[in-house]
Every structure is written in structure tokens, then in C-alpha cells.
Amino acid sequence: AQTVTQSQPEMSVQEAETVTLSCTYDTSESDYYLFWYKQPPSRQMILVIRQEAYKQQNATENRFSVNFQKAAKSFSLKISDSQLGDAAMYFCAYWRDNYGQNFVFGPGTRLSVLP
Amino acid sequence: GAVVSQHPSRVICKSGTSVKIECRSLDFQATTMFWYRQFPKKSLMLMATSNEGSKATYEQGVEKDKFLINHASLTLSTLTVTSAHPEDSSFYICSARGRQGRNYGYTFGSGTRLTVV
Numbered sequence: 001a002q003t004v005t006q007s008q009p010e011m012s013v014q015e016a017e018t019v020t021l022s023c024t025y026d027t028s029e030s031d032y033y034l035f036w037y038k039q040p041p042s043r044q045m046i047l048v049i050r051q052e053a054y055k056q057q058n059a060t061e062n063r064f065s066v067n068f069q070k071a072a073k074s075f076s077l078k079i080s081d082s083q084l085g086d087a088a089m090y091f092c093a094y095w096r097d098n099y100g101q102n103f104v105f106g107p108g109t110r111l112s113v114l115p
Numbered sequence: 116g117a118v119v120s121q122h123p124s125r126v127i128c129k130s131g132t133s134v135k136i137e138c139r140s141l142d143f144q145a146t147t148m149f150w151y152r153q154f155p156k157k158s159l160m161l162m163a164t165s166n167e168g169s170k171a172t173y174e175q176g177v178e179k180d181k182f183l184i185n186h187a188s189l190t191l192s193t194l195t196v197t198s199a200h201p202e203d204s205s206f207y208i209c210s211a212r213g214r215q216g217r218n219y220g221y222t223f224g225s226g227t228r229l230t231v232v
Contacts, residue, residue, distance in 0.1 A: 042225070043225070044223070045159075091158060102161050102164060103149075103210075105158045
């Protein structure tokens with residue numbers, strides 16, 4: 001079974017600085033997807049960024065980028081120019097494209113942004 | 116983009132009563148819906164997977180008689196917590212996968228906070 005690990009329960013970053021959240025996963029599959037979801041105090045799950053395993057190029061979405069190391073099964077999220085609105089729980093998730101396949105979520109990292 | 120509406124957002128009920136939570140896909144057909152439970156400061160735990168027109172598949176340890184799931188149409192799935200007890204108090208989130216294309220982002224509802232008193 002697939003597992004997702006986030007070794008940092010809590011992180012903090014100064015506003016405008018850069019922070020990196022770690023994620024590792026375990027799978028025997030070669031074709032899958034990885035995601036970072038943000039859950040602010042409203043509890044709404046918001047997609048931050050996604051990465052297809054077959055793509056070597058790291059995904060980027062504005063201030064958010066990932067460092068995807070497939071052989072190491074590592075998928076870290078870098079947030080640049082951190083903003084107060086980035087404060088939230090961040091969940092790393094694994095998903096494989098099978099009909100009905102669900103997400104496997106990591107335990108989450110709580111990010112605080114200090115003014 | 117794909118939108119999933121979850122209702123109610125908050126509900127308080129008395130112990131022993133039943134509560135129904137609805138999850139609707141507003142602009143796409145959801146062939147599969149998932150129900151998660153989230154404890155405070157914890158990750159999402161999958162409770163069950165429901166496919167339109169068939170019985171839900173429950174994860175190990177989830178009581179199917181307590182958490183009734185119905186997915187009667189391509190746009191609606193419901194979770195009914197029967198004979199609720201205080202230990203059922205939690206945050207429940209649904210997500211939906213569409214029939215068309217690779218909606219591999221999945222779409223989450225906004226969640227329901229259930230408090231049983």
C-alpha cells in the first residue's frame with residue numbers, strides 16, 4: 001500500500017521569505033500523481049500544485065514550486081515570497097489514475113507566516 | 116471549474132438522532148464520490164467510496180450501519196450518520212471525481228462540522 005510521510009508537523013516562515021515543506025512517499029508504481037493541498041482555517045481543501053510522475057520537469061504555479069525526485073520518492077514544496085495568507089495546513093497527497101482510486105494523504109504540516 | 120457543494124456546513128444534533136450530509140457536484144457528473152473524516156489537527160481519513168448506482172465500499176473499521184452512504188444520482192451523494200453519539204463529532208469532507216476527462220485534481224466539498232451533544 002502507498003504511504004505518504006510529512007516529517008515536519010509545524011513550520012514557520014517570515015513574511016516575504018522562502019520556506020520548503022518536505023514530503024516523501026512509498027509506492028511500487030511508476031505512473032502516478034502527486035499533489036500539495038492547502039487547508040486554511042476555513043477547512044476548504046485547496047489544490048496548490050500537482051505533478052505527474054512521468055514528467056521530469058518540476059511543476060510551478062506562481063510562488064509555489066516543487067522539487068520532485070522520483071528515484072528518491074521525494075516531493076517537496078517551495079513557497080517563495082511567503083504571504084500571511086499562506087498560513088494553513090499543507091497536505092501532500094499521492095494518487096494513481098485507477099477508476100475510483102482515492103487519494104492517500106500525508107499527516108500534514110502546519111505553516112505559520114510571521115509578519 | 117468543477118464545483119462540489121456540501122451541505123450543511125455546520126450541524127448540531129442530539130445524541131441518538133440521525134444527521135444527513137449532502138454532497139453535490141454542480142457542474143459535472145460525479146461517477147465516484149469519496150467521504151473523509153478529519154479529526155482536529157489531523158489528516159483526512161477515507162471512510163468510504165461510493166459509485167453511482169451501487170453500494171458504497173467502506174474502509175476497514177468504518178461501521179457501514181452507522182455511516183449510511185447513498186449515491187443515487189451522478190450529482191448527489193449523501194452520508195447519513197445514524198444514532199449519532201458524541202464520539203461521531205468530527206469534520207466530514209466529500210470529494211468527487213468526474214466522468215469526463217482526467218479530472219485528476221478531484222474536487223473537494225467545503226466540509227461539514229458535526230457536533231453531537
